[in-house]
Amino acid sequence: MSTAYSSSLEKSVSTPRSLAGSAEGSTWKHPLETIWHLEVIRVTYRLQRFWNRLRSPRQAVASILAIAFVLLYVLAGFTILSRREVVDPSRLQLWLSGGMVLYTIYHSIKYLWSTRPADAPTCVVTTPAMALWIGGGPMPRRFVVLHDIARVVPATLMKSMLLCVVIWRDVPNVFCLWLGVFLALFTLEWMRRIVSHVIDAMNRREKKTLRAASLVIALALVVALGLQTINNAPPGGDPAMYMATAIGEVAMFASGDAVQCLALPLQPASHLAVSEPMWPWTTIIPAGLIPLHGAVLLLTSLVAIALLGYVLIRLDDWAIERRHNDEQTQLRNWNAKPESSGDELRAALAQPNGAIADTASIAETRSQSRSQKHNPLMRWPVGAIVTRQLHCIRRYQVNVIVSFAIPMAVSLSPLLMPSNGLAGQVAKQWIFVIGGIALSSLLLAPPALQIDFRRDLKRMCLLRSFPLTSTEMCAGMLSVPVAITILFQWITLAIAAIIASVSLVQVGWLALAFPALALLTFAVENSLFLAFPHPIHEQGIAMVIRAKITFLWKGIVLAFVPVLLFLWITACHQVLPAAVVIPVAFVGSLIGCWSVALAAFAVLVRCWKRFDPAFDTPPD
Amino acid sequence: MIEITHLQKLYDDTLAVKDISISIPAGVVCGLVGPNGAGKTTTLRCLAGLIRPTAGEIRVHGLCPIEDQVELKRNVAYVPDDPPLFDDLSVGQHLDFVAQLYRIADHRRRAYDLLERFELLRKYDSAVTSLSRGMRQKLAIACAYLIEPPVLLLDEPLTGLDPPGIRTLLDSITQYAGRGNTVIISSHLLAMIGDVCDQVWMMHGGTVRYHGATTALRASFPQAESLEQAFFAAMTVVG
Incomplete structure (x- = not known):
């Protein structure tokens, strides 16, 4: 090999910075030493990148949030938590x-x-x-x-x-x-x-x-x-x-x-x-x-x-x-199949690339498929994104069902408590059910339904190339996870309403307000992701801080929304004539909830517009 | 140099490679061709010791990928299609890392020559994230040459390379095999590899459709003016 390139050695080219004065050669290294060396370089690079991003105006919000969180966390540890x-x-x-x-x-x-x-x-x-x-x-x-x-x-x-x-x-x-x-x-x-x-x-x-x-x-x-x-x-x-x-x-x-x-x-x-x-x-x-x-x-x-x-x-x-061994057993079964059946067509169809199969008939069958022919989604550009999300969710359907069945059971469980006719007991139980649905929507739905931008970090360039506006893309990406969360909310609410016999107005309001929470949750989750992207299974301190910040904003939502709703209804009672209090409070609060959710969605659209795959995609 | 006997590989419900037996002597450049899904990459990954065959036996440079795993990997370099690189390493650090991993003494000078040959020398200190698709391919090939293994496995190495890059690579392959090393090059660019391959290995549906000298394939189809035409003719006959 060295002789093959001897001619190139003669050429005088400028020596790169790292090569200058590097006449030393590699000596024998233990594999552990090699790995250690690799990891030192990688960690150094990542720290450097982290530091650069921390100072970058593009990452200003994420940096401020992270620093503020760490300071608050430490401060809380030495003040509030030290008194418990x-x-x-x-x-x-x-x-x-x-x-x-x-x-x-x-x-x-x-x-x-x-x-x-x-x-x-x-x-x-x-x-x-x-x-x-x-x-x-x-x-x-x-x-x-x-x-x-x-x-x-x-x-x-x-x-x-x-x-x-x-x-x-x-x-x-x-x-x-x-x-x-x-x-x-x-x-x-x-x-x-x-x-x-x-x-x-x-x-x-x-x-x-x-x-x-x-x-x-x-x-x-x-x-x-x-x-x-x-x-x-x-x-x-x-x-x-x-x-x-x-x-x-x-x-x-x-x-x-x-x-x-x-x-x-x-x-x-x-x-x-x-x-x-x-x-x-x-x-x-x-x-x-x-x-x-x-x-x-x-x-x-x-x-x-x-x-x-x-x-x-x-x-x-x-x-x-x-x-x-298991693979070999499967192979034996595989090899035994076509021979025992003697069905040549089956054997031909079993070709991995299906090359021998009658492709024309397959194409004919596929083109006549009902699901393709009558699927209204196929006539709408965003429908392609939604359809792909639906394909994706099918793969994880069992996990999703289990992930939502448990919180549903936990949310409904307060209703199984004997009320013993105590005044206000049913109301308290009902509040806990609502709290359970809100908590599940905020905390459990996002990790259970990661079929949005978070799943497509490596395909961001591809997503960018689609002929869709940013709003359409965001709507398509969020459609399925938000729809599933809404389904969970409505089913839980319906069961709770049947058991607890509460007023229909209340149930109706919740049925219309909870979807706003679902949209808000996924919009903020994805906005944070696009502002501060990371591989889906990433571990590390940045992920811990990110998780805590996410938890913090969810806690703020849970704490402030009931207070704001209470203030709104009190204001309605004090300002408006009694006859219009309920309709105005009902519609006004819904407008408020949906305004916040749509504002979060607008932030998401903005985040998607500014996302630059070349700059923002983290190293592999 | 490379002996494959009754190789089979099953992925869940897909039999990717079906009972392949083949022998490739040392000092030969063998072109591995076939349509998508023919089992080329799976076969190369089995040869590189990256995946374990479900059945059959492999001997590369006299080494078994299961029993002599580490020694085999020291003697084989595999460059996949769109090779993944460490995004947090620079070009030079990549070569240093490979040299350390494969215990190559005094590697810097050779690394320097290789980068010059593949027109990457100016990128020595650049992060690999700043490299184009073709440059990444060239860096991975340079890393493979740095190891200087007796067996070199290149999976679609021409994809993404510019015309001078393709010429440099094909020339280097010829020179490399000329020193007694074996090279298997998988590609769809039949006209490009036709000139450098001593042998052609055609795969279809996980089976071997043809294996033999390039000249013999062309001789079998005298009307074919190129390897590409002979390939299509051969596929039509056997398929």
């Missing part, structure tokens, strides 16, 4: 480890129900560049697996700091808290990946069985917690008490022996976080020697992580082998 009642460290330890186990269970169920592409069937999350250069490079597979998990360390360190701001008052040593929380969160990452690897190794039949089992288990847990809540809530108590009891029951479940047994790898870290000695070390080291206990807990936690790492690497090998 101190939680017993033992309880905190149990919640920390138990809560993470509950999260692992949630992750397992979610992962079990998700689908992965056929050519990327493992949970080892890599970008295409990682898959080619690291996965395709001369590096043992175990380093690829370890690299995948090591990438979460910086974000986990920052998340631990954010959590410390909230709970620093409950523990004697803040540094131990930070270290313990970090180790616990890092252990959680290993546990999640172990579960994911086991799920990845399953064949279709096993996954189906486990999915059914997960449904039964989830249902049993919900029913058990529901019954315990009803039993333990004070008789005749209002829904607030009922909600508090429910939260207490979840905390008690997380602190229970069964969950704590599952949290075994998390125990050293959680004990370290609250600076409390842990058995069996209490039998060897005197209880008073807390620093020594801390050091031992740190070591134990590191050993637990190392063991989990070993298990993960072994599981990865096992999962690859198992998937391969």
Whole structure:
């Protein structure tokens, strides 16, 4: 090779800046060192990009929001939160480890129900560049697996700091808290990946069985917690008490022996976080020697992580082998099919590209398809976007149904509480139902229905090329998620109205106002995304801050809208004649709600107009 | 150099590669051609050790992609169609990274020559996000040459390249194979690759439709004036 290019060596060309004085050559490097070097360059680049964007006028709003949030968060941590009642460290330890186990269970169920592409069937999350250069490079597979998990360390360190701001008052040593929380969160990452690897190794039949089992288990847990809540809530108590009891029951479940047994790898870290000695070390080291206990807990936690790492690497090998065996079984079945049937046409149609099949007849059949012929959407340009969104939602229909069925059940559950004829009890229950619908629309719908701009980050240039105005594009992208949220709102409202027997005017107003909330939610969510774009499964501190800011504006909406509505109705009562109060209050409040929603939509359109794929698309 | 025996690859309900057996000697440039969905990329990815075949055996430079995974990857360079690059690395950092990954000593001078040859030297310090489609392709090819593997697998490498870039690449392939290395080049630009390929490997529907010397394919269809015409003639006969 070197001789082939010897002629070019003779040419005198200006030496690039990085090459100047770089006569040194690469020496042998361990794969871990190579990965470390790569990550250092990448992190440096990202920090530089982050800093540049922070100072960029284009990102001014996002930057101000992020800085303001961090300042407010820290300020709140040292002022408001420092005045609250101190939680017993033992309880905190149990919640920390138990809560993470509950999260692992949630992750397992979610992962079990998700689908992965056929050519990327493992949970080892890599970008295409990682898959080619690291996965395709001369590096043992175990380093690829370890690299995948090591990438979460910086974000986990920052998340631990954010959590410390909230709970620093409950523990004697803040540094131990930070270290313990970090180790616990890092252990959680290993546990999640172990579960994911086991799920990845399953064949279709096993996954189906486990999915059914997960449904039964989830249902049993919900029913058990529901019954315990009803039993333990004070008789005749209002829904607030009922909600508090429910939260207490979840905390008690997380602190229970069964969950704590599952949290075994998390125990050293959680004990370290609250600076409390842990058995069996209490039998060897005197209880008073807390620093020594801390050091031992740190070591134990590191050993637990190392063991989990070993298990993960072994599981990865096992999962690859198992998937391969399953693939071979499928291949045997595939090969057996056409021969046994003897149907040549079927065999021909089974060609992957269908080249041998009678394409003319397929085209004829397709062109006569009723769904295409009579679909009114096809006659409307935005309809193409809506149709594509509908195709997309079909893929995730089970997830979407489950995601909305649970909040629907939770929203309606206050109505099942016995009112015992107490005055105002039904009204309180009704308020909680409305609150439940609003909360679900604001908090649960956006992550459950990410079939808008958030899904198309890599296709922004393509979207830009479509012959649609910005308003049409935004309307098309938001149509399906907003419609599904409205459907959820209306169904929940209808069931609640039947059970609670409230006035039709109230139900009618809610039925017309809630869709505005759905539009507002998705418009703001997408505006934030376009102003501050990120890959859909991105992790990291920026995502944590973004999630908190999103949560903050939702909290503001929930807090201010009822106050504004109350003020509006009070003003109507005081200013207007009694005969027109209800119609004016009814229509006026609806105009107000929809004005806000449409303003949010206008902001979204503006954000889409200013979105520049070349500048705003984050690095892969 | 490359031995494939009864290779099959199944993706869920799609049998992408059906019982392929083929042998390509060292020092040969083999053109892998066929319509979209023929199984070319899947086969190349199996050869590169990126995906595991469902059945069959592969030997590349005497190495098995499953048993000698790391060693095989050290001996094979695979450049996919529209190669993904690390957006946060510059052109020079990419080459440094590849050199470190593949343990290439004194790589800078060679990297420098390669970038000059592919007209990327001025972009040495530029981020890869600022490169055009063709430049990204050239950088990935330069990285592959930097590794200097005995087996080079190029999947649609001409897509996005400018005419001088295509000529440079085709010349470099001929020179590279001339030193005893094996190159498989998958492309739809039959006229372009016809001149550099010693062998043609035609795939259709996951099966091999033809494999042999380019001259033999042309000789089978004397009325064909180019490889492209011979290709269509061959596809018509067997398809």
